[in-house]
Amino acid sequence: MSDFQEENPFLPEPARIVRKYDLTSDVRFFQVRFVDMERALSLKYLPGQFMMFSLAGIGEAPFSISSTPSRPGLLEFCIRKVGEFTEALFDLKENAIIGIRGPYGNGFDLERIKGHDFIIVVGGLGAAPLRSLILYALDNRDNFGRIYYLYGARTPADMLFRKEFFEFIERDDLGCLLAVDHDPDGDWPCYISKVTDLFKYVKNIDVQNTYAAVCGPPVMYRFVIEKLIALGIPKNQILMTLERRMKCGVGKCGHCVVGDIYTCIDGPVFTYWDIINKKGLI
Amino acid sequence: MKKLKLKKKNLGDFINELTRDYALYAPQEKEGTISFSLVEKPEEITLDYHNSDTSPKEIFFPQKEVILTYQDGNSQPVFYEGKPFALLGVRPCDAKSFQLLHQVFSTKKFEDPYWLTRFKNALIIGLACNDTLPTCFCNWLDGSPHGKEGMDILLTDLGETYLAEAVTEKGESLLKQQKDWEEASEADLKQASKLEETALKSLPPKIESAKLKEKLDGMWDDPLWEEIAQRCLNCGACAYLCPTCHCFDIQDEGNEKNGKRIRLWDCCMYPLFTKEGSGHNPRKNPADRVKQRFMHKFNYIIQNFDKYGCIGCGRCITYCPVNIDVREVLKQILET
Numbered sequence: 001m002s003d004f005q006e007e008n009p010f011l012p013e014p015a016r017i018v019r020k021y022d023l024t025s026d027v028r029f030f031q032v033r034f035v036d037m038e039r040a041l042s043l044k045y046l047p048g049q050f051m052m053f054s055l056a057g058i059g060e061a062p063f064s065i066s067s068t069p070s071r072p073g074l075l076e077f078c079i080r081k082v083g084e085f086t087e088a089l090f091d092l093k094e095n096a097i098i099g100i101r102g103p104y105g106n107g108f109d110l111e112r113i114k115g116h117d118f119i120i121v122v123g124g125l126g127a128a129p130l131r132s133l134i135l136y137a138l139d140n141r142d143n144f145g146r147i148y149y150l151y152g153a154r155t156p157a158d159m160l161f162r163k164e165f166f167e168f169i170e171r172d173d174l175g176c177l178l179a180v181d182h183d184p185d186g187d188w189p190c191y192i193s194k195v196t197d198l199f200k201y202v203k204n205i206d207v208q209n210t211y212a213a214v215c216g217p218p219v220m221y222r223f224v225i226e227k228l229i230a231l232g233i234p235k236n237q238i239l240m241t242l243e244r245r246m247k248c249g250v251g252k253c254g255h256c257v258v259g260d261i262y263t264c265i266d267g268p269v270f271t272y273w274d275i276i277n278k279k280g281l282i
Numbered sequence: 283m284k285k286l287k288l289k290k291k292n293l294g295d296f297i298n299e300l301t302r303d304y305a306l307y308a309p310q311e312k313e314g315t316i317s318f319s320l321v322e323k324p325e326e327i328t329l330d331y332h333n334s335d336t337s338p339k340e341i342f343f344p345q346k347e348v349i350l351t352y353q354d355g356n357s358q359p360v361f362y363e364g365k366p367f368a369l370l371g372v373r374p375c376d377a378k379s380f381q382l383l384h385q386v387f388s389t390k391k392f393e394d395p396y397w398l399t400r401f402k403n404a405l406i407i408g409l410a411c412n413d414t415l416p417t418c419f420c421n422w423l424d425g426s427p428h429g430k431e432g433m434d435i436l437l438t439d440l441g442e443t444y445l446a447e448a449v450t451e452k453g454e455s456l457l458k459q460q461k462d463w464e465e466a467s468e469a470d471l472k473q474a475s476k477l478e479e480t481a482l483k484s485l486p487p488k489i490e491s492a493k494l495k496e497k498l499d500g501m502w503d504d505p506l507w508e509e510i511a512q513r514c515l516n517c518g519a520c521a522y523l524c525p526t527c528h529c530f531d532i533q534d535e536g537n538e539k540n541g542k543r544i545r546l547w548d549c550c551m552y553p554l555f556t557k558e559g560s561g562h563n564p565r566k567n568p569a570d571r572v573k574q575r576f577m578h579k580f581n582y583i584i585q586n587f588d589k590y591g592c593i594g595c596g597r598c599i600t601y602c603p604v605n606i607d608v609r610e611v612l613k614q615i616l617e618t
Binding site: 005008009014059253257 | 359387392536539564574
């Protein structure tokens with residue numbers, strides 16, 4: 001075999017679903033580990049990167065990594081059931097073997113964010129990639145200034161990782177602000193508002209030296225960016241992770257192309273400057 | 283580089299020689315359609331042709347290719363294992379398309395092993411166009427009816443003989459083995475350049491193609507896209523015939539135990555191409571997709587690879603069911 005055949009980027013590696021449980025009625029948490037333990041422990045990745053999942057007979061789909069590289073061994077994912085692939089994935093039990101390949105994408109440039117104040121803004125399923133980032137930041141707490149974590153969901157039942165994030169509220173080294181749009185049962189202990197209304201509680205940050213990371217449904221970005229700009233955060237310090245349909249993950253298949261960039265290799269993390277200068281990104 | 287002459291009556295011997303060392307593909311007519319097919323006997327070949335209806339890219343990047351098989355949890359990659367490919371009679375525009383595709387598939391960050399397996403040792407023998415079609419416009423896009431880019435050897439039909447010019451070292455060494463081919467004379471070379479001149483004259487007058495990229499930079503919101511989209515059926519015929527289109531889908535055939543993973547050509551004119559799991563579609567309108575097609579070929583790809591994403595073969599003009607003519611679109615872009 002030639003070198004380029006040995007390094008086949010399309011070949012999935014076997015991995016085991018070691019644990020799974022439901023986060024909401026349609027979102028499930030998966031812990032996955034490479035069957036090859038050495039591979040599992042040596043895997044290097046960044047928050048914001050994603051993996052391609054492979055199910056024999058069904059195909060492949062990309063999923064953001066929700067775990068942090070600061071806790072090696074297990075890869076965690078938070079996956080919503082939306083179609084044929086995820087339905088098949090939800091049918092699998094613990095110990096089932098799937099294929100995974102990756103990690104792909106640029107991920108967040110942690111070296112660049114280091115030493116700054118940091119605001120993470122999440123809407124809905126945006127928690128999937130940004131949980132990786134907040135866990136990384138908390139595991140390396142000394143590397144960052146003030147940290148705010150703003151998360152908005154539709155209802156309490158839609159909030160992902162609720163238990164984990166409630167524990168964040170107790171911490172004194174993090175401003176964790178959780179909001180829901182509606183509270184049908186009337187027992188939500190945090191904010192009932194849009195995520196954009198949480199910005200008024202963000203205090204004492206050095207805006208010129210603050211990075212922001214945003215992920216949520218497409219409609220959310222515009223409103224959140226307005227708030228971040230109003231706060232005075234420079235455009236090149238506003239980072240966003242975007243979604244695109246992807247087939248290969250390695251910059252060949254063309255599905256995620258936006259202009260001259262491939263979301264799968266040049267993204268999915270972009271700055272607000274990229275978005276202003278690249279038509280069609282959001 | 284060597285310039286020899288191959289007598290047409292000896293073409294059969296040359297073809298037989300090629301089939302010994304290579305999987306030889308050449309234009310063949312089947313049921314009224316010309317495409318590059320595997321050659322077993324010299325008489326199957328048609329070199330007296332304008333251009334193949336389908337692009338010869340399908341040899342290196344098949345419309346449907348099994349990339350791996352799986353059985354009980356084990357995946358095995360599947361690579362082409364036959365003799366290296368030789369293509370005979372490739373038109374200059376199509377040979378140029380291979381260079382662009384090679385750039386796409388061999389970018390260093392991730393090399394595409396399936397493309398490289400098929401393309402890396404291939405021998406490309408081109409055939410100059412003495413006679414062009416009314417839909418040809420290679421001259422607009424840095425091409426020429428006698429262009430040599432992407433070839434190892436260029437053949438030019440001189441009537442009784444083919445002038446054979448080596449373009450690469452590989453072509454040179456193949457020609458060196460042809461002991462009984464005559465050296466080309468000054469007169470032969472003169473005849474070839476005269477034929478090129480005539481072919482060039484038969485093409486439409488050039489446009490200011492170099493300005494296309496800059497023009498398109500400012501045309502994101504232009505009404506032109508909607509205008510074209512009104513006619514476009516989103517059928518994808520243009521993309522499937524296009525020698526430079528390289529988008530693909532990956533699908534599985536089989537069940538959870540046994541089966542194969544296949545990559546198939548895909549097309550940015552289809553709404554599903556960009557539809558995300560959430561239901562959101564960043565190019566949900568036909569006009570968005572029409573814009574993507576033209577922007578990609580004449581703006582984006584230039585930024586990526588410093589080449590046009592179009593070679594001027596005219597296949598999309600011939601086969602578009604609603605007569606969308608890329609040349610008219612390019613003129614409209616320049617007039618904007």
